[in-house]
Amino acid sequence: MKNLPCLFVSPNHEIISFNAPLETMIKWFNPRLLQKGQLITVYKLPVKSEKYHQLFEEIISGKKIDTTVPSLTQASTIQYRIKGQPLYCSQGFIQGALFSFNHIGHSNALHDEIANLKHYFESIIAEAHEGILFLQDDLSVLYYNEAILKQSVYENIHLLKQGNNILDIVSEKDKEQTEFLLKLALSGKMIDREVPISGKDGQTHWFRIKLFPIKNQHEEIVGIAILSLDVSQKKKLELALHESEIRFKNIIENTPIALAVLDKDFKVIQLNSVAEELLGYNSQELIGTDLRSIIYCSYFDDRESSPFFENSDAFFTNLTSERFISTINKAGELVTVDITISAYRFNTNKTIVIAARDVRVLLKQEEKLQLHSELFRKIAWQQSHEVRKPLANIMGITDLLLDVAPSSSMDMYLEYLKEATIELDTIIKNIVDQTYLTQGE
Numbered sequence: 001m002k003n004l005p006c007l008f009v010s011p012n013h014e015i016i017s018f019n020a021p022l023e024t025m026i027k028w029f030n031p032r033l034l035q036k037g038q039l040i041t042v043y044k045l046p047v048k049s050e051k052y053h054q055l056f057e058e059i060i061s062g063k064k065i066d067t068t069v070p071s072l073t074q075a076s077t078i079q080y081r082i083k084g085q086p087l088y089c090s091q092g093f094i095q096g097a098l099f100s101f102n103h104i105g106h107s108n109a110l111h112d113e114i115a116n117l118k119h120y121f122e123s124i125i126a127e128a129h130e131g132i133l134f135l136q137d138d139l140s141v142l143y144y145n146e147a148i149l150k151q152s153v154y155e156n157i158h159l160l161k162q163g164n165n166i167l168d169i170v171s172e173k174d175k176e177q178t179e180f181l182l183k184l185a186l187s188g189k190m191i192d193r194e195v196p197i198s199g200k201d202g203q204t205h206w207f208r209i210k211l212f213p214i215k216n217q218h219e220e221i222v223g224i225a226i227l228s229l230d231v232s233q234k235k236k237l238e239l240a241l242h243e244s245e246i247r248f249k250n251i252i253e254n255t256p257i258a259l260a261v262l263d264k265d266f267k268v269i270q271l272n273s274v275a276e277e278l279l280g281y282n283s284q285e286l287i288g289t290d291l292r293s294i295i296y297c298s299y300f301d302d303r304e305s306s307p308f309f310e311n312s313d314a315f316f317t318n319l320t321s322e323r324f325i326s327t328i329n330k331a332g333e334l335v336t337v338d339i340t341i342s343a344y345r346f347n348t349n350k351t352i353v354i355a356a357r358d359v360r361v362l363l364k365q366e367e368k369l370q371l372h373s374e375l376f377r378k379i380a381w382q383q384s385h386e387v388r389k390p391l392a393n394i395m396g397i398t399d400l401l402l403d404v405a406p407s408s409s410m411d412m413y414l415e416y417l418k419e420a421t422i423e424l425d426t427i428i429k430n431i432v433d434q435t436y437l438t439q440g441e
Contacts (some may be wrong), residue, residue, distance in 0.1 A: 059097040131228040153199030185211040206235035280330030
């Protein structure tokens with residue numbers, strides 16, 4: 001009887017003793033554990049309460065019992081064979097009643113229940129869009145669904161059979177990564193991450209992998225459950241977006257004017273080196289800072305009332321700004337800047353780009369232009385007066401020699417000289433005209 005559930009109760013129904021099989025059986029009917037000294041009547045037994053009291057009274061009266069009763073479950077095929085007998089002390093008084101319980105037909109009913117559960121389980125897994133794989137603790141394949149075969153990119157997928165080691169299926173490139181994740185799961189950790197897998201086509205495929213340990217009723221790890229989903233397309237989009245962000249940031253950084261990239265609340269996302277030099281702050285000091293605390297613009301003050309700041313796309317297509325505004329740099333100096341505001345949608349986010357040019361730089365550029373203009377005027381004056389004056393003298397002397405000292409041997413050279421001076425005079429005149437035209441005069 002030691003392998004059967006046994007219970008010894010006193011004449012007033014207090015629990016005197018019980019064995020481990022009975023404790024396991026009682027768990028199926030009660031949420032709390034058996035305790036010595038408690039009344040057995042406060043627990044649910046595998047027989048109805050009336051039947052228990054009837055059997056108990058027979059035993060206490062000195063009878064031995066051996067009967068079959070239906071269990072409390074509604075499965076009529078499950079029956080319990082109950083044996084009972086009184087136990088006496090050395091003085092001949094009854095100390096209590098000893099019960100033993102044995103399932104009759106339990107194995108068949110349990111087999112049917114397990115079969116039904118297995119059918120439900122397999123149906124759910126077969127319809128899952130995720131790949132599902134169960135491994136034993138020695139990493140041998142226990143079960144898998146059709147989805148994992150369709151998702152697989154391994155050349156050795158034909159080796160995915162019950163009993164085969166999963167490490168014999170993955171590629172050499174992924175073996176170390178796979179073994180590491182499986183060891184984590186066997187240590188009791190749950191893993192959820194996106195991992196790259198080298199496919200038989202030579203391409204890298206991305207899968208979202210979930211691993212968690214499988215435990216038995218004693219909380220011992222006996223295997224690993226793996227869920228996998230191909231997220232290659234999603235990953236490619238993420239990588240493309242990331243690359244576009246990098247290109248966007250590189251464009252901002254390499255632009256020769258001061259640029260600040262802001263979110264819809266005017267908080268700084270990025271600042272290029274020219275803007276850092278203009279404002280006197282480095283990027284880390286201003287990231288996440290509202291730029292309106294540094295650059296004053298009356299346009300910003302209208303944010304709450306302006307229709308461009310409502311939740312509509314109008315804000316991102318109709319931005320305007322003042323031409324010149326003032327700001328205070330980190331050193332406390334007042335700086336006047338030429339500012340323009342633009343807005344874009346970048347990766348579905350609303351982004352504001354402020355471009356600013358230091359007016360002092362513009363003034364210096366304007367001074368250089370004025371100097372160049374003065375230089376052009378001076379060159380034009382020199383060409384018009386200083387260069388053409390000696391040229392006119394040469395032309396006059398040439399005409400005089402042709403008139404007063406004709407000579408058949410000299411006429412040809414004098415004519416060449418006259419033509420050259422006329423041509424040179426025309427060139428100088430054109431240069432002067434173009435110079436004045438360039439200057440708008």
